[in-house]
């Protein structure tokens with residue numbers, strides 16, 4: 190098949206053309222170094238003042254207010270089953286438009302984003318989720334099979350439309366079976382203000398784990414033996430394996446500063462990210478701008494994002510430096526741990542780095558320290574909750590001797606052909622036990638969720654449709670630790686780490702009606718039942734769903750299932 194590097198280059202060119210054609214003239218054609226660079230699409234936002242954004246700025250409360258750009262950015266995506274060789278080893282992959290990662294969705298804060306998706310696979314349904322996107326009153330666009338829609342059948346299409354009410358860095362990925370880690374993922378880059386200045390925006394940088402077998406091939410091992418040790422990892426879709434493949438490379442001009450938008454899109458790897466001899470300035474966690482802080486090593490869980498600024502001020506030390514994504518050995522086994530690398534070149538250098546592995550301590554996959562994550566837009570959590578739950582996380586083997594995860598005593602199991610949204614529209618109020626529904630019925634009520642585990646396995650907890658507040662987390666049981674809950678502008682984001690043998694306390698406010706999934710972002714765990722869903726203000730969901738759109742997708746799926754031999758071996762999400 191096609192040489193992947195050529196495919197990527199072709200793709201980049203094609204993409205910039207398509208994008209230039211798509212964006213209105215008021216729009217920047219993109220920030221990738223390949224595309225013509227125009228870092229500022231809004232008056233006043235310059236290298237020396239990233240805090241402003243036209244009539245808005247970094248202090249604007251983006252939960253209430255959003256710029257009215259009048260712009261709709263439109264993308265046409267096609268799921269394709271292709272051969273890729275991101276590290277020189279050929280493998281089958283399911284992709285958006287043939288590339289891994291797929292095309293980056295790029296928009297300005299306030300734009301409407303419209304994604305037309307065609308499922309050109311022959312043997313899989315699909316759905317596309319825009320991770321971390323708040324989907325403010327647009328639950329039907331959240332793209333979760335069994336929750337907000339039926340899977341889109343092979344040959345069928347769907348269109349997702351949502352408003353970029355937040356800005357920053359994220360990713361989209363399939364929410365059907367393990368398909369995201371078969372390759373159906375790509376970046377989301379929403380331009381907006383920032384809490385620190387920089388010269389150049391390098392764009393999205395994915396951190397992934399990778400295996401020469403597909404995740405579907407590995408799933409039965411995961412279900413019977415536990416998580417498989419993966420072969421290697423990729424930085425923005427590329428790495429070296431034996432004599433093949435190539436490193437991710439980026440060039441910086443000495444004296445300038447560069448923004449990188451890190452996304453952990455791994456199936457089951459917590460990364461410690463670093464650039465030899467460089468300190469990173471961290472300016473956002475998930476979609477939430479934070480007070481900038483410096484670190485040499487960044488601990489990033491699955492589904493999490495960090496925006497960092499790298500100051501290219503180390504040309505005295507060397508001309509080339511290793512960029513490293515090291516799986517934290519406490520929770521992530523990998524056969525190529527020391528060699529998931531990229532290269533930072535200075536100026537016109539093209540050499541191979543000789544810089545050495547830094548001395549650092551792993552932090553047991555705990556993620557960045559809470560007290561470093563101080564949201565710039567200060568918002569307190571409700572000092573008490575109208576309702577709360579305390580849920581234990583456990584694992585058991587079922588009667589077929591397969592591992593299933595439990596949260597709050599339930600292992601999640603929902604039906605592809607009977608999405609929660611359809612049940613709400615049909616006014617079926619008695620959700621099945623295995624659909625683990627937590628109803629939040631009162632507008633703007635606060636809800637607290639305590640999650641705890643006695644197993645030494647950390648879990649990245651993700652909630653759809655909301656940023657949530659992290660009130661506490663730590664070692665031991667919640668009862669024995671009896672932590673003080675921090676409601677005064679605590680870290681706020683959409684993925685938080687539940688520490689191994691520890692607890693996590695989060696708060697959210699019922700300000701966004703819909704059926705929202707809450708789950709562990711480890712691929713195997715999502716599939717093995719570590720999920721629950723909030724059904725928030727369900728009466729208000731009726732108006733926000735297009736019943737015809739929902740029904741058409743389900744009809745297509747039902748027809749496909751009748752003819753094909755489709756077996757749901759997972760939780761349904």
Ligand SMILES: *[C@@H]1O[C@H](CO)[C@@H](O)[C@H](O)[C@H]1NC(C)=O
Pocket residue numbers: 214215216217226227229230231
């Ligand atoms: C960048 O975009 C701004 C606003 O649209 C425009 O005025 C300016 O000419 C552009 N600069 C370049 C170098 O394209």
Ligand SMILES: *[C@@H]1O[C@H](CO)[C@@H](O)[C@H](O)[C@H]1NC(C)=O
Pocket residue numbers: 251252253254255325326354
């Ligand atoms: C979110 O949606 C609600 C209901 O339509 C609207 O009142 C609010 O302004 C929206 N928020 C943003 C930031 O657009």
Ligand SMILES: *[C@@H]1O[C@H](CO)[C@@H](O)[C@H](O)[C@H]1NC(C)=O
Pocket residue numbers: 203204207264265266267286292
């Ligand atoms: C993806 O492929 C479709 C056709 O298969 C094409 O119309 C579209 O422009 C491509 N999109 C991007 C962003 O490259």
Ligand SMILES: *[C@@H]1O[C@H](CO)[C@@H](O)[C@H](O)[C@H]1NC(C)=O
Pocket residue numbers: 221289290291292293376391392393394395425426439
């Ligand atoms: C990473 O890959 C995506 C998809 O190809 C691309 O849009 C982005 O510009 C790349 N990032 C860098 C830093 O090259």
Ligand SMILES: *[C@@H]1O[C@H](CO)[C@@H](O)[C@H](O)[C@H]1NC(C)=O
Pocket residue numbers: 270281283310311312313
């Ligand atoms: C992708 O192609 C492979 C090889 O032809 C095939 O075995 C597999 O079922 C296809 N997957 C999907 C989802 O269509």
Ligand SMILES: *[C@@H]1O[C@H](CO)[C@@H](O)[C@H](O)[C@H]1NC(C)=O
Pocket residue numbers: 283312313314366405406755756757
């Ligand atoms: C999706 O396709 C892969 C092959 O590409 C296959 O292994 C897997 O079973 C399919 N999943 C479903 C749910 O159809």
Ligand SMILES: *[C@@H]1O[C@H](CO)[C@@H](O)[C@H](O)[C@H]1NC(C)=O
Pocket residue numbers: 468469470483500502
């Ligand atoms: C280089 O930049 C970093 C980050 O801004 C800073 O902490 C460090 O002191 C600088 N080092 C030198 C040698 O200028």
Ligand SMILES: *[C@@H]1O[C@H](CO)[C@@H](O)[C@H](O)[C@H]1NC(C)=O
Pocket residue numbers: 465466506545546547548
């Ligand atoms: C560069 O990093 C290496 C490894 O951590 C360290 O030994 C060396 O002292 C550093 N050099 C400078 C000039 O900071």
Ligand SMILES: *[C@@H]1O[C@H](CO)[C@@H](O)[C@H](O)[C@H]1NC(C)=O
Pocket residue numbers: 616618
């Ligand atoms: C849904 O059913 C409940 C009783 O089960 C009823 O009170 C309510 O009016 C129904 N709502 C709609 C929109 O049909």
Ligand SMILES: *[C@@H]1O[C@H](CO)[C@@H](O)[C@H](O)[C@H]1NC(C)=O
Pocket residue numbers: 616617618619
């Ligand atoms: C409750 O669930 C059962 C089985 O799922 C269904 O047959 C019944 O109609 C439901 N009852 C109501 C009132 O929705």
Ligand SMILES: *[C@@H]1O[C@H](CO)[C@@H](O)[C@H](O)[C@H]1NC(C)=O
Pocket residue numbers: 559560561562563564675676677678679680
């Ligand atoms: C609460 O969290 C914020 C953000 O991390 C931090 O600045 C603040 O000091 C914390 N307050 C307490 C009482 O721990």
Ligand SMILES: [Cu+2]
Pocket residue numbers: 647648649709710711714715719
């Ligand atoms: Cu998990």
